[in-house]
Amino acid sequence: MAKTVVLERKPLSLSERTYLPQIATGLKTTFSNMFKPKVTLQYPEEKPVIPQNYRGIPTLVKDPNGREKCVSCQLCEFVCPPKAIRITPGEVPEEDLDREHVEKAPQEFEINMLRCIYCGYCQEVCPEEAIFLQQEYSSSGYSREELINKKDKLYELGGVLPDKHYKWDKKKKAELEGNSH
Amino acid sequence: MIEFMQSLEIWQILAIKIVFALMMIGAVMTMAGYSVLAERKVSALMQGRLGPNRTVLPIIGSVPIIGPFLQGLGIFQPLADGLKFLFKEEIVPGHVNKIYYYLAPIIALVPALTTMTVLPFGEFFTGAGETIPLMLADLDVGILFILAVSSLGVYGIVLAGWSSNSKYPFLGGIRSSAQMISYELAMGLSLLPIFLWVSKPGVEVSALSLVEIVNSQHQANWLLLVQPVSALIFLIALFAETNRLPFDMPESETDLVGGFHTEYGSFKFGIFFVAEYAHIVIGSAIFTIIFLGGWHFLPWMSDPWPANWVGTILGVGWFLTKTVGLIFFFIWIRWTLPRFRYDQVMDLGWTKLLPLALANLLFYIVLVTWLDQSAL
Ligand code: SF4
Ligand code: SF4
Numbered sequence: 001m002a003k004t005v006v007l008e009r010k011p012l013s014l015s016e017r018t019y020l021p022q023i024a025t026g027l028k029t030t031f032s033n034m035f036k037p038k039v040t041l042q043y044p045e046e047k048p049v050i051p052q053n054y055r056g057i058p059t060l061v062k063d064p065n066g067r068e069k070c071v072s073c074q075l076c077e078f079v080c081p082p083k084a085i086r087i088t089p090g091e092v093p094e095e096d097l098d099r100e101h102v103e104k105a106p107q108e109f110e111i112n113m114l115r116c117i118y119c120g121y122c123q124e125v126c127p128e129e130a131i132f133l134q135q136e137y138s139s140s141g142y143s144r145e146e147l148i149n150k151k152d153k154l155y156e157l158g159g160v161l162p163d164k165h166y167k168w169d170k171k172k173k174a175e176l177e178g179n180s181h
Numbered sequence: 182m183i184e185f186m187q188s189l190e191i192w193q194i195l196a197i198k199i200v201f202a203l204m205m206i207g208a209v210m211t212m213a214g215y216s217v218l219a220e221r222k223v224s225a226l227m228q229g230r231l232g233p234n235r236t237v238l239p240i241i242g243s244v245p246i247i248g249p250f251l252q253g254l255g256i257f258q259p260l261a262d263g264l265k266f267l268f269k270e271e272i273v274p275g276h277v278n279k280i281y282y283y284l285a286p287i288i289a290l291v292p293a294l295t296t297m298t299v300l301p302f303g304e305f306f307t308g309a310g311e312t313i314p315l316m317l318a319d320l321d322v323g324i325l326f327i328l329a330v331s332s333l334g335v336y337g338i339v340l341a342g343w344s345s346n347s348k349y350p351f352l353g354g355i356r357s358s359a360q361m362i363s364y365e366l367a368m369g370l371s372l373l374p375i376f377l378w379v380s381k382p383g384v385e386v387s388a389l390s391l392v393e394i395v396n397s398q399h400q401a402n403w404l405l406l407v408q409p410v411s412a413l414i415f416l417i418a419l420f421a422e423t424n425r426l427p428f429d430m431p432e433s434e435t436d437l438v439g440g441f442h443t444e445y446g447s448f449k450f451g452i453f454f455v456a457e458y459a460h461i462v463i464g465s466a467i468f469t470i471i472f473l474g475g476w477h478f479l480p481w482m483s484d485p486w487p488a489n490w491v492g493t494i495l496g497v498g499w500f501l502t503k504t505v506g507l508i509f510f511f512i513w514i515r516w517t518l519p520r521f522r523y524d525q526v527m528d529l530g531w532t533k534l535l536p537l538a539l540a541n542l543l544f545y546i547v548l549v550t551w552l553d554q555s556a557l
Binding site (some may be wrong): 023026027028030031033034036037038039040042 | 232
Protein backbone atom coordinates (compact mmCIF):
# COMPACT_ATOMS: atom_id res chain seq x y z
CA MET A 1 0.00 0.00 0.00
CA ALA A 2 1.30 3.34 -0.93
CA LYS A 3 1.39 5.70 1.96
CA THR A 4 -0.65 8.82 1.56
CA VAL A 5 1.38 11.93 2.05
CA VAL A 6 -0.53 15.05 2.82
CA LEU A 7 1.27 17.99 1.34
CA GLU A 8 1.12 21.29 3.09
CA ARG A 9 -0.34 23.87 0.77
CA LYS A 10 1.62 27.03 0.62
CA PRO A 11 -0.52 30.07 1.32
CA LEU A 12 -1.25 32.03 -1.83
CA SER A 13 0.65 35.20 -2.36
CA LEU A 14 -1.24 38.42 -2.91
CA SER A 15 -0.80 38.39 -6.66
CA GLU A 16 -1.94 34.78 -6.75
CA ARG A 17 -4.99 35.64 -4.77
CA THR A 18 -6.10 38.22 -7.31
CA TYR A 19 -5.88 35.51 -9.98
CA LEU A 20 -4.87 38.17 -12.47
CA PRO A 21 -1.38 36.86 -13.35
CA GLN A 22 -2.83 33.39 -13.76
CA ILE A 23 -5.58 34.72 -15.97
CA ALA A 24 -2.96 36.48 -18.07
CA THR A 25 -1.04 33.22 -18.46
CA GLY A 26 -4.22 31.45 -19.44
CA LEU A 27 -5.01 34.10 -21.99
CA LYS A 28 -1.55 33.73 -23.44
CA THR A 29 -2.01 29.98 -23.79
CA THR A 30 -5.34 30.22 -25.53
CA PHE A 31 -4.05 32.97 -27.79
CA SER A 32 -1.01 31.01 -28.88
CA ASN A 33 -3.29 28.05 -29.53
CA MET A 34 -5.07 30.05 -32.18
CA PHE A 35 -2.08 29.84 -34.46
CA LYS A 36 -1.25 26.21 -33.98
CA PRO A 37 -2.08 23.77 -36.78
CA LYS A 38 -5.63 22.51 -36.69
CA VAL A 39 -6.60 18.91 -36.22
CA THR A 40 -9.90 19.09 -38.05
CA LEU A 41 -10.39 16.59 -40.84
CA GLN A 42 -12.50 18.14 -43.60
CA TYR A 43 -14.49 14.99 -43.87
CA PRO A 44 -16.04 14.39 -47.23
CA GLU A 45 -13.02 15.88 -48.99
CA GLU A 46 -10.38 14.43 -46.72
CA LYS A 47 -10.86 10.85 -45.65
CA PRO A 48 -9.40 9.38 -42.50
CA VAL A 49 -6.61 6.85 -42.88
CA ILE A 50 -8.15 3.42 -42.44
CA PRO A 51 -5.93 1.12 -40.39
CA GLN A 52 -5.16 -2.46 -41.29
CA ASN A 53 -7.75 -5.06 -40.30
CA TYR A 54 -10.41 -2.40 -40.12
CA ARG A 55 -13.89 -3.83 -40.02
CA GLY A 56 -15.96 -1.93 -42.53
CA ILE A 57 -19.02 -3.06 -44.42
CA PRO A 58 -19.17 -6.82 -45.01
CA THR A 59 -18.74 -7.57 -48.71
CA LEU A 60 -18.48 -10.59 -50.98
CA VAL A 61 -15.30 -10.97 -52.99
CA LYS A 62 -14.29 -12.76 -56.15
CA ASP A 63 -11.00 -14.45 -56.77
CA PRO A 64 -8.53 -13.02 -59.31
CA ASN A 65 -10.05 -15.22 -62.00
CA GLY A 66 -13.31 -13.42 -61.49
CA ARG A 67 -15.06 -16.39 -59.97
CA GLU A 68 -17.59 -16.24 -57.25
CA LYS A 69 -16.05 -17.73 -54.14
CA CYS A 70 -19.07 -18.14 -51.93
CA VAL A 71 -20.45 -21.65 -52.05
CA SER A 72 -23.60 -20.81 -50.19
CA CYS A 73 -22.75 -22.95 -47.18
CA GLN A 74 -24.73 -20.55 -45.02
CA LEU A 75 -22.29 -20.71 -42.15
CA CYS A 76 -22.15 -16.94 -42.04
CA GLU A 77 -25.90 -16.75 -41.99
CA PHE A 78 -25.85 -19.12 -39.09
CA VAL A 79 -23.16 -17.37 -37.12
CA CYS A 80 -24.27 -13.82 -37.64
CA PRO A 81 -25.34 -12.65 -34.16
CA PRO A 82 -28.02 -10.15 -35.22
CA LYS A 83 -29.17 -12.31 -38.14
CA ALA A 84 -28.27 -9.72 -40.70
CA ILE A 85 -27.45 -12.20 -43.46
CA ARG A 86 -30.03 -13.98 -45.52
CA ILE A 87 -28.93 -16.41 -48.22
CA THR A 88 -31.06 -18.11 -50.85
CA PRO A 89 -28.91 -21.00 -52.02
CA GLY A 90 -28.83 -21.92 -55.65
CA GLU A 91 -27.15 -24.57 -57.72
CA VAL A 92 -24.23 -24.16 -60.03
CA PRO A 93 -25.15 -25.71 -63.38
CA GLU A 94 -23.01 -28.64 -64.54
CA GLU A 95 -22.09 -26.86 -67.74
CA ASP A 96 -20.26 -24.10 -65.88
CA LEU A 97 -16.74 -25.38 -66.58
CA ASP A 98 -15.22 -22.52 -64.68
CA ARG A 99 -16.69 -23.79 -61.50
CA GLU A 100 -16.53 -27.53 -61.77
CA HIS A 101 -17.09 -29.37 -58.50
CA VAL A 102 -18.72 -26.38 -56.96
CA GLU A 103 -22.22 -27.49 -56.30
CA LYS A 104 -23.83 -24.45 -54.88
CA ALA A 105 -23.64 -20.72 -55.14
CA PRO A 106 -25.90 -18.13 -53.63
CA GLN A 107 -28.84 -17.25 -55.75
CA GLU A 108 -29.46 -14.26 -53.57
CA PHE A 109 -27.29 -12.95 -50.78
CA GLU A 110 -28.58 -10.15 -48.58
CA ILE A 111 -26.88 -8.37 -45.77
CA ASN A 112 -29.08 -5.99 -43.89
CA MET A 113 -26.88 -3.07 -42.91
CA LEU A 114 -29.48 -1.89 -40.43
CA ARG A 115 -28.86 -5.05 -38.46
CA CYS A 116 -25.19 -5.72 -39.05
CA ILE A 117 -23.05 -4.93 -36.04
CA TYR A 118 -19.74 -5.16 -37.90
CA CYS A 119 -18.58 -7.97 -35.64
CA GLY A 120 -16.68 -9.76 -38.39
CA TYR A 121 -17.85 -13.23 -37.40
CA CYS A 122 -18.99 -13.88 -40.96
CA GLN A 123 -15.50 -13.21 -42.24
CA GLU A 124 -14.03 -15.44 -39.57
CA VAL A 125 -16.34 -18.35 -40.14
CA CYS A 126 -16.35 -18.42 -43.93
CA PRO A 127 -14.57 -21.57 -45.17
CA GLU A 128 -14.14 -20.14 -48.65
CA GLU A 129 -12.70 -16.75 -47.68
CA ALA A 130 -15.53 -15.25 -49.62
CA ILE A 131 -16.81 -12.62 -47.25
CA PHE A 132 -14.67 -9.79 -45.95
CA LEU A 133 -15.22 -6.69 -43.91
CA GLN A 134 -13.29 -4.17 -45.93
CA GLN A 135 -12.40 -0.50 -45.66
CA GLU A 136 -15.65 1.03 -46.84
CA TYR A 137 -17.46 2.34 -43.78
CA SER A 138 -20.15 4.71 -44.86
CA SER A 139 -23.44 3.39 -46.03
CA SER A 140 -26.56 5.44 -46.23
CA GLY A 141 -29.91 5.37 -47.91
CA TYR A 142 -33.32 6.93 -47.95
CA SER A 143 -35.27 3.80 -47.09
CA ARG A 144 -34.83 0.57 -45.19
CA GLU A 145 -34.85 -1.37 -48.45
CA GLU A 146 -31.92 0.62 -49.75
CA LEU A 147 -29.86 -0.45 -46.80
CA ILE A 148 -30.22 -4.14 -47.51
CA ASN A 149 -27.19 -4.92 -49.64
CA LYS A 150 -28.10 -7.35 -52.40
CA LYS A 151 -25.73 -9.80 -54.04
CA ASP A 152 -24.63 -7.57 -56.93
CA LYS A 153 -24.06 -4.67 -54.55
CA LEU A 154 -22.00 -6.91 -52.28
CA TYR A 155 -19.82 -8.02 -55.15
CA GLU A 156 -19.48 -4.47 -56.36
CA LEU A 157 -18.36 -3.37 -52.91
CA GLY A 158 -16.11 -6.36 -52.46
CA GLY A 159 -14.28 -6.47 -55.75
CA VAL A 160 -11.46 -8.91 -56.23
CA LEU A 161 -9.08 -10.01 -53.53
CA PRO A 162 -5.90 -12.03 -54.07
CA ASP A 163 -6.35 -15.74 -53.43
CA LYS A 164 -3.72 -17.94 -51.85
CA HIS A 165 -5.32 -21.30 -52.48
CA TYR A 166 -7.39 -21.51 -55.65
CA LYS A 167 -9.08 -24.34 -53.88
CA TRP A 168 -11.32 -25.44 -56.73
CA ASP A 169 -8.56 -25.30 -59.31
CA LYS A 170 -6.51 -27.63 -57.14
CA LYS A 171 -9.42 -29.93 -56.79
CA LYS A 172 -9.95 -30.06 -60.53
CA LYS A 173 -6.25 -30.74 -61.09
CA ALA A 174 -6.24 -33.48 -58.51
CA GLU A 175 -9.17 -35.15 -60.19
CA LEU A 176 -7.53 -34.98 -63.56
CA GLU A 177 -4.53 -36.72 -62.01
CA GLY A 178 -6.84 -39.36 -60.63
CA ASN A 179 -6.96 -38.75 -56.88
CA SER A 180 -10.05 -36.83 -56.31
CA HIS A 181 -10.09 -36.83 -52.52
CA MET B 182 -26.31 71.54 -37.83
CA ILE B 183 -28.53 73.05 -35.17
CA GLU B 184 -29.71 75.77 -37.54
CA PHE B 185 -30.14 73.19 -40.22
CA MET B 186 -32.25 71.16 -37.88
CA GLN B 187 -34.34 74.16 -36.92
CA SER B 188 -35.14 74.92 -40.54
CA LEU B 189 -36.86 71.56 -40.87
CA GLU B 190 -40.42 70.62 -40.26
CA ILE B 191 -41.00 68.40 -37.29
CA TRP B 192 -41.92 65.42 -39.45
CA GLN B 193 -38.72 65.80 -41.43
CA ILE B 194 -36.66 65.68 -38.26
CA LEU B 195 -38.65 62.67 -37.22
CA ALA B 196 -38.03 60.96 -40.55
CA ILE B 197 -34.29 61.62 -40.37
CA LYS B 198 -34.13 60.33 -36.83
CA ILE B 199 -36.02 57.20 -37.77
CA VAL B 200 -33.68 56.53 -40.67
CA PHE B 201 -30.66 57.00 -38.41
CA ALA B 202 -32.19 54.77 -35.77
CA LEU B 203 -32.84 52.02 -38.30
CA MET B 204 -29.28 52.28 -39.55
CA MET B 205 -27.98 52.03 -36.02
CA ILE B 206 -30.16 49.02 -35.27
CA GLY B 207 -28.94 47.44 -38.46
CA ALA B 208 -25.32 48.05 -37.52
CA VAL B 209 -25.65 46.76 -33.97
CA MET B 210 -27.66 43.73 -35.00
CA THR B 211 -25.18 42.88 -37.73
CA MET B 212 -22.37 43.17 -35.25
CA ALA B 213 -24.27 40.98 -32.81
CA GLY B 214 -24.83 38.40 -35.53
CA TYR B 215 -21.23 38.43 -36.53
CA SER B 216 -20.00 38.26 -32.96
CA VAL B 217 -21.83 34.95 -32.76
CA LEU B 218 -19.80 33.88 -35.75
CA ALA B 219 -16.65 35.32 -34.19
CA GLU B 220 -17.38 33.40 -31.04
CA ARG B 221 -17.66 30.15 -32.93
CA LYS B 222 -14.61 30.84 -35.04
CA VAL B 223 -12.40 31.99 -32.20
CA SER B 224 -13.41 29.15 -29.94
CA ALA B 225 -12.69 26.74 -32.77
CA LEU B 226 -9.28 28.21 -33.42
CA MET B 227 -8.39 28.15 -29.75
CA GLN B 228 -9.37 24.50 -29.55
CA GLY B 229 -7.49 23.42 -32.65
CA ARG B 230 -10.58 23.22 -34.82
CA LEU B 231 -11.58 25.16 -37.91
CA GLY B 232 -15.07 26.36 -37.05
CA PRO B 233 -17.97 26.95 -39.40
CA ASN B 234 -16.80 26.91 -43.00
CA ARG B 235 -19.52 25.13 -44.94
CA THR B 236 -22.36 27.56 -45.44
CA VAL B 237 -22.34 29.15 -48.83
CA LEU B 238 -24.58 31.42 -50.87
CA PRO B 239 -25.28 30.40 -54.46
CA ILE B 240 -23.88 33.26 -56.53
CA ILE B 241 -21.24 34.83 -54.27
CA GLY B 242 -19.94 31.42 -53.31
CA SER B 243 -19.15 30.51 -56.90
CA VAL B 244 -16.93 33.54 -57.50
CA PRO B 245 -13.43 32.10 -57.77
CA ILE B 246 -11.03 32.72 -54.87
CA ILE B 247 -13.29 35.20 -53.05
CA GLY B 248 -16.19 32.76 -52.76
CA PRO B 249 -14.25 29.91 -51.16
CA PHE B 250 -12.36 32.40 -49.00
CA LEU B 251 -15.56 33.89 -47.61
CA GLN B 252 -16.97 30.41 -47.18
CA GLY B 253 -13.89 29.41 -45.22
CA LEU B 254 -14.37 32.40 -42.94
CA GLY B 255 -17.96 31.32 -42.41
CA ILE B 256 -19.27 34.72 -43.50
CA PHE B 257 -22.64 33.32 -44.51
CA GLN B 258 -23.11 31.34 -41.33
CA PRO B 259 -25.07 33.99 -39.35
CA LEU B 260 -27.60 34.14 -42.17
CA ALA B 261 -28.12 30.41 -42.01
CA ASP B 262 -28.34 30.49 -38.22
CA GLY B 263 -30.90 33.27 -38.27
CA LEU B 264 -33.01 31.53 -40.89
CA LYS B 265 -32.83 28.33 -38.93
CA PHE B 266 -34.31 30.06 -35.88
CA LEU B 267 -37.02 31.61 -38.03
CA PHE B 268 -38.16 28.39 -39.65
CA LYS B 269 -38.01 26.12 -36.66
CA GLU B 270 -41.22 24.78 -35.26
CA GLU B 271 -42.61 27.06 -32.60
CA ILE B 272 -43.05 24.94 -29.51
CA VAL B 273 -44.62 26.32 -26.36
CA PRO B 274 -44.58 23.92 -23.42
CA GLY B 275 -47.98 23.44 -21.84
CA HIS B 276 -46.92 24.43 -18.35
CA VAL B 277 -45.69 27.94 -19.03
CA ASN B 278 -47.35 31.22 -18.22
CA LYS B 279 -48.05 32.26 -21.80
CA ILE B 280 -48.10 36.04 -21.56
CA TYR B 281 -44.88 36.42 -19.62
CA TYR B 282 -43.32 33.60 -21.55
CA TYR B 283 -43.73 35.56 -24.76
CA LEU B 284 -42.89 38.86 -23.13
CA ALA B 285 -39.56 37.75 -21.67
CA PRO B 286 -37.43 37.64 -24.83
CA ILE B 287 -38.73 41.04 -25.87
CA ILE B 288 -37.90 42.51 -22.49
CA ALA B 289 -34.44 41.03 -22.76
CA LEU B 290 -33.80 42.57 -26.15
CA VAL B 291 -35.34 46.01 -25.77
CA PRO B 292 -32.92 47.43 -23.16
CA ALA B 293 -29.98 46.23 -25.20
CA LEU B 294 -31.28 48.15 -28.16
CA THR B 295 -32.40 51.15 -26.14
CA THR B 296 -29.00 51.86 -24.65
CA MET B 297 -27.55 52.39 -28.07
CA THR B 298 -29.57 55.54 -28.59
CA VAL B 299 -27.18 57.45 -26.35
CA LEU B 300 -23.99 55.84 -27.60
CA PRO B 301 -21.76 58.29 -29.40
CA PHE B 302 -19.63 56.59 -32.01
CA GLY B 303 -17.82 59.35 -33.79
CA GLU B 304 -17.86 63.02 -34.55
CA PHE B 305 -18.93 64.97 -37.55
CA PHE B 306 -17.02 68.07 -38.60
CA THR B 307 -19.17 70.82 -40.02
CA GLY B 308 -17.70 73.30 -42.43
CA ALA B 309 -17.91 76.00 -39.78
CA GLY B 310 -15.32 74.24 -37.63
CA GLU B 311 -17.81 72.84 -35.21
CA THR B 312 -17.76 69.20 -34.29
CA ILE B 313 -20.95 67.38 -33.66
CA PRO B 314 -20.91 64.00 -31.97
CA LEU B 315 -22.54 61.24 -33.97
CA MET B 316 -25.25 59.70 -31.85
CA LEU B 317 -28.98 59.31 -31.88
CA ALA B 318 -29.65 61.40 -28.81
CA ASP B 319 -27.09 63.55 -27.05
CA LEU B 320 -28.14 63.07 -23.49
CA ASP B 321 -26.45 65.04 -20.72
CA VAL B 322 -26.70 62.06 -18.42
CA GLY B 323 -25.84 59.45 -21.00
CA ILE B 324 -24.00 57.12 -18.70
CA LEU B 325 -26.73 57.21 -16.09
CA PHE B 326 -29.25 56.40 -18.76
CA ILE B 327 -27.17 53.44 -19.88
CA LEU B 328 -26.71 52.13 -16.34
CA ALA B 329 -30.41 52.49 -15.68
CA VAL B 330 -31.67 50.93 -18.87
CA SER B 331 -29.16 48.17 -19.33
CA SER B 332 -29.91 46.75 -15.92
CA LEU B 333 -33.52 46.34 -17.04
CA GLY B 334 -32.28 43.52 -19.24
CA VAL B 335 -32.23 41.26 -16.22
CA TYR B 336 -36.02 41.42 -16.03
CA GLY B 337 -36.17 39.53 -19.29
CA ILE B 338 -34.12 36.76 -17.77
CA VAL B 339 -35.97 36.70 -14.46
CA LEU B 340 -39.30 36.71 -16.25
CA ALA B 341 -38.20 33.92 -18.55
CA GLY B 342 -37.09 31.86 -15.59
CA TRP B 343 -40.26 32.47 -13.69
CA SER B 344 -42.80 32.07 -16.47
CA SER B 345 -41.26 28.83 -17.67
CA ASN B 346 -42.63 27.14 -14.55
CA SER B 347 -39.87 24.61 -14.32
CA LYS B 348 -36.93 24.25 -12.01
CA TYR B 349 -33.85 24.92 -14.11
CA PRO B 350 -35.05 28.15 -15.67
CA PHE B 351 -36.25 29.17 -12.24
CA LEU B 352 -32.83 28.64 -10.69
CA GLY B 353 -31.26 30.48 -13.60
CA GLY B 354 -33.59 33.40 -13.09
CA ILE B 355 -32.86 33.58 -9.37
CA ARG B 356 -29.15 33.43 -9.91
CA SER B 357 -29.19 36.11 -12.53
CA SER B 358 -31.15 38.54 -10.38
CA ALA B 359 -28.79 37.96 -7.45
CA GLN B 360 -25.79 38.40 -9.69
CA MET B 361 -27.10 41.54 -11.33
CA ILE B 362 -27.83 43.21 -8.04
CA SER B 363 -24.40 42.39 -6.67
CA TYR B 364 -22.46 43.57 -9.64
CA GLU B 365 -24.54 46.62 -10.43
CA LEU B 366 -23.23 48.18 -7.24
CA ALA B 367 -19.61 47.61 -8.04
CA MET B 368 -20.18 48.81 -11.56
CA GLY B 369 -21.76 52.05 -10.49
CA LEU B 370 -19.13 52.68 -7.85
CA SER B 371 -16.33 52.04 -10.30
CA LEU B 372 -17.69 54.76 -12.54
CA LEU B 373 -17.91 57.47 -9.89
CA PRO B 374 -14.15 58.20 -9.88
CA ILE B 375 -14.43 58.72 -13.62
CA PHE B 376 -16.99 61.46 -13.16
CA LEU B 377 -14.88 63.07 -10.47
CA TRP B 378 -11.89 63.00 -12.71
CA VAL B 379 -13.62 64.29 -15.81
CA SER B 380 -15.50 67.14 -14.19
CA LYS B 381 -12.63 69.46 -13.61
CA PRO B 382 -13.41 72.61 -11.70
CA GLY B 383 -14.80 75.20 -14.05
CA VAL B 384 -16.12 72.70 -16.58
CA GLU B 385 -19.61 73.72 -17.56
CA VAL B 386 -20.85 70.65 -19.40
CA SER B 387 -22.02 67.65 -17.54
CA ALA B 388 -19.39 65.04 -16.82
CA LEU B 389 -22.09 62.43 -17.09
CA SER B 390 -22.23 62.98 -20.81
CA LEU B 391 -20.47 60.28 -22.75
CA VAL B 392 -19.26 62.76 -25.34
CA GLU B 393 -17.54 64.78 -22.62
CA ILE B 394 -15.89 61.67 -21.27
CA VAL B 395 -14.58 60.80 -24.70
CA ASN B 396 -13.36 64.30 -25.42
CA SER B 397 -11.58 64.54 -22.09
CA GLN B 398 -9.37 61.73 -23.35
CA HIS B 399 -8.39 63.60 -26.48
CA GLN B 400 -4.70 64.48 -26.47
CA ALA B 401 -4.54 63.27 -22.90
CA ASN B 402 -4.40 60.12 -20.90
CA TRP B 403 -6.89 57.45 -21.63
CA LEU B 404 -8.92 56.88 -18.52
CA LEU B 405 -7.74 53.29 -18.58
CA LEU B 406 -4.27 54.54 -17.74
CA VAL B 407 -5.43 57.02 -15.14
CA GLN B 408 -7.83 54.70 -13.41
CA PRO B 409 -6.78 51.11 -14.02
CA VAL B 410 -8.61 49.82 -10.96
CA SER B 411 -11.87 51.41 -12.03
CA ALA B 412 -11.38 49.94 -15.46
CA LEU B 413 -10.75 46.50 -14.04
CA ILE B 414 -13.78 46.59 -11.76
CA PHE B 415 -15.93 47.94 -14.53
CA LEU B 416 -14.74 45.25 -16.90
CA ILE B 417 -15.42 42.46 -14.43
CA ALA B 418 -18.83 43.88 -13.65
CA LEU B 419 -19.47 44.18 -17.37
CA PHE B 420 -18.77 40.50 -17.79
CA ALA B 421 -21.19 39.78 -14.99
CA GLU B 422 -23.85 42.10 -16.36
CA THR B 423 -23.68 40.60 -19.81
CA ASN B 424 -23.83 37.11 -18.34
CA ARG B 425 -20.65 36.11 -20.02
CA LEU B 426 -18.38 33.40 -18.83
CA PRO B 427 -16.86 33.20 -16.23
CA PHE B 428 -20.07 34.67 -14.80
CA ASP B 429 -22.76 33.04 -16.90
CA MET B 430 -24.66 31.92 -13.84
CA PRO B 431 -28.16 32.20 -15.34
CA GLU B 432 -27.20 29.94 -18.19
CA SER B 433 -24.50 27.62 -16.83
CA GLU B 434 -25.44 24.76 -19.10
CA THR B 435 -23.44 22.25 -17.11
CA ASP B 436 -25.59 22.45 -14.03
CA LEU B 437 -28.79 24.10 -15.25
CA VAL B 438 -29.35 22.47 -18.67
CA GLY B 439 -29.88 25.75 -20.53
CA GLY B 440 -30.60 27.98 -17.57
CA PHE B 441 -33.29 30.57 -18.05
CA HIS B 442 -33.91 29.66 -21.68
CA THR B 443 -34.27 25.92 -21.17
CA GLU B 444 -37.92 26.03 -22.15
CA TYR B 445 -37.40 28.33 -25.09
CA GLY B 446 -36.99 27.28 -28.67
CA SER B 447 -36.99 28.58 -32.20
CA PHE B 448 -37.15 32.33 -32.67
CA LYS B 449 -37.78 33.17 -29.04
CA PHE B 450 -34.53 31.52 -28.16
CA GLY B 451 -32.95 33.35 -31.08
CA ILE B 452 -34.01 36.66 -29.55
CA PHE B 453 -32.39 35.78 -26.23
CA PHE B 454 -29.30 34.84 -28.10
CA VAL B 455 -29.17 38.05 -30.09
CA ALA B 456 -29.90 40.05 -26.94
CA GLU B 457 -26.92 38.50 -25.20
CA TYR B 458 -24.63 39.43 -28.03
CA ALA B 459 -26.17 42.86 -28.45
CA HIS B 460 -25.35 43.40 -24.77
CA ILE B 461 -21.77 42.43 -25.47
CA VAL B 462 -21.51 44.77 -28.44
CA ILE B 463 -22.98 47.66 -26.47
CA GLY B 464 -20.89 46.82 -23.42
CA SER B 465 -17.72 46.84 -25.48
CA ALA B 466 -18.71 50.15 -27.01
CA ILE B 467 -19.31 51.63 -23.56
CA PHE B 468 -15.97 50.43 -22.28
CA THR B 469 -14.31 51.90 -25.35
CA ILE B 470 -16.02 55.21 -24.78
CA ILE B 471 -15.23 55.47 -21.12
CA PHE B 472 -11.79 53.96 -20.87
CA LEU B 473 -10.25 53.67 -24.30
CA GLY B 474 -10.74 57.15 -25.66
CA GLY B 475 -13.66 56.45 -27.92
CA TRP B 476 -12.93 57.55 -31.45
CA HIS B 477 -9.75 59.42 -30.55
CA PHE B 478 -6.53 57.97 -31.79
CA LEU B 479 -4.00 57.04 -29.11
CA PRO B 480 -3.33 58.54 -25.70
CA TRP B 481 -1.48 61.87 -25.76
CA MET B 482 -1.76 62.10 -29.53
CA SER B 483 -4.05 64.28 -31.53
CA ASP B 484 -6.11 62.53 -34.16
CA PRO B 485 -4.03 62.01 -37.27
CA TRP B 486 -6.99 62.35 -39.57
CA PRO B 487 -8.20 65.59 -41.16
CA ALA B 488 -11.20 67.43 -39.78
CA ASN B 489 -13.61 66.61 -42.55
CA TRP B 490 -15.74 63.67 -43.64
CA VAL B 491 -12.65 61.49 -44.13
CA GLY B 492 -11.80 62.13 -40.51
CA THR B 493 -15.34 61.24 -39.52
CA ILE B 494 -15.14 57.91 -41.29
CA LEU B 495 -11.69 57.11 -39.96
CA GLY B 496 -12.75 58.10 -36.44
CA VAL B 497 -15.80 55.87 -36.57
CA GLY B 498 -13.65 53.12 -38.03
CA TRP B 499 -11.16 53.48 -35.20
CA PHE B 500 -13.96 53.38 -32.66
CA LEU B 501 -15.29 50.23 -34.27
CA THR B 502 -11.83 48.69 -34.28
CA LYS B 503 -11.51 49.21 -30.55
CA THR B 504 -14.99 47.86 -29.97
CA VAL B 505 -14.33 44.78 -32.06
CA GLY B 506 -11.07 44.29 -30.20
CA LEU B 507 -13.00 44.29 -26.94
CA ILE B 508 -15.58 41.89 -28.31
CA PHE B 509 -12.68 39.63 -29.15
CA PHE B 510 -11.47 40.02 -25.59
CA PHE B 511 -14.88 38.95 -24.30
CA ILE B 512 -14.72 35.84 -26.44
CA TRP B 513 -11.11 35.21 -25.56
CA ILE B 514 -11.88 35.28 -21.85
CA ARG B 515 -14.81 32.95 -22.33
CA TRP B 516 -12.66 30.27 -23.89
CA THR B 517 -9.92 30.69 -21.31
CA LEU B 518 -11.55 30.75 -17.92
CA PRO B 519 -13.77 28.17 -16.32
CA ARG B 520 -17.06 29.20 -14.80
CA PHE B 521 -17.10 30.36 -11.21
CA ARG B 522 -19.23 28.54 -8.74
CA TYR B 523 -22.33 30.46 -7.73
CA ASP B 524 -21.13 31.17 -4.21
CA GLN B 525 -17.77 32.26 -5.56
CA VAL B 526 -19.50 34.74 -7.83
CA MET B 527 -21.38 36.20 -4.90
CA ASP B 528 -18.26 36.21 -2.78
CA LEU B 529 -16.25 37.97 -5.43
CA GLY B 530 -18.96 40.55 -5.96
CA TRP B 531 -19.69 41.44 -2.36
CA THR B 532 -16.49 40.86 -0.47
CA LYS B 533 -13.90 41.73 -3.10
CA LEU B 534 -15.18 44.02 -5.79
CA LEU B 535 -17.45 46.15 -3.67
CA PRO B 536 -14.84 47.04 -1.03
CA LEU B 537 -12.28 47.52 -3.76
CA ALA B 538 -14.59 49.85 -5.63
CA LEU B 539 -15.26 51.79 -2.43
CA ALA B 540 -11.57 52.08 -1.63
CA ASN B 541 -10.90 53.15 -5.17
CA LEU B 542 -13.58 55.79 -4.92
CA LEU B 543 -12.20 57.13 -1.65
CA PHE B 544 -8.71 57.24 -3.07
CA TYR B 545 -9.81 59.29 -6.04
CA ILE B 546 -11.94 61.56 -3.91
CA VAL B 547 -8.86 62.39 -1.86
CA LEU B 548 -6.67 62.64 -4.92
CA VAL B 549 -9.03 64.86 -6.90
CA THR B 550 -9.64 67.10 -3.92
CA TRP B 551 -5.94 67.44 -3.38
CA LEU B 552 -5.33 68.22 -7.05
CA ASP B 553 -8.13 70.78 -7.04
CA GLN B 554 -6.82 72.43 -3.92
CA SER B 555 -3.30 72.64 -5.20
CA ALA B 556 -4.53 73.99 -8.52
CA LEU B 557 -6.26 76.90 -6.85
S1 SF4 C 1 -20.20 -8.53 -39.51
FE1 SF4 C 1 -21.25 -9.68 -37.92
S2 SF4 C 1 -23.26 -8.78 -37.92
FE2 SF4 C 1 -22.35 -8.11 -39.80
S3 SF4 C 1 -22.99 -9.59 -41.29
FE3 SF4 C 1 -21.05 -10.30 -40.50
S4 SF4 C 1 -21.57 -11.69 -38.84
FE4 SF4 C 1 -23.39 -10.50 -39.29
S1 SF4 D 1 -19.94 -16.26 -47.63
FE1 SF4 D 1 -18.67 -17.89 -46.90
S2 SF4 D 1 -19.71 -18.63 -45.03
FE2 SF4 D 1 -21.16 -17.31 -46.13
S3 SF4 D 1 -22.34 -18.76 -47.36
FE3 SF4 D 1 -20.70 -18.02 -48.64
S4 SF4 D 1 -19.10 -19.53 -48.38
FE4 SF4 D 1 -20.50 -19.84 -46.69
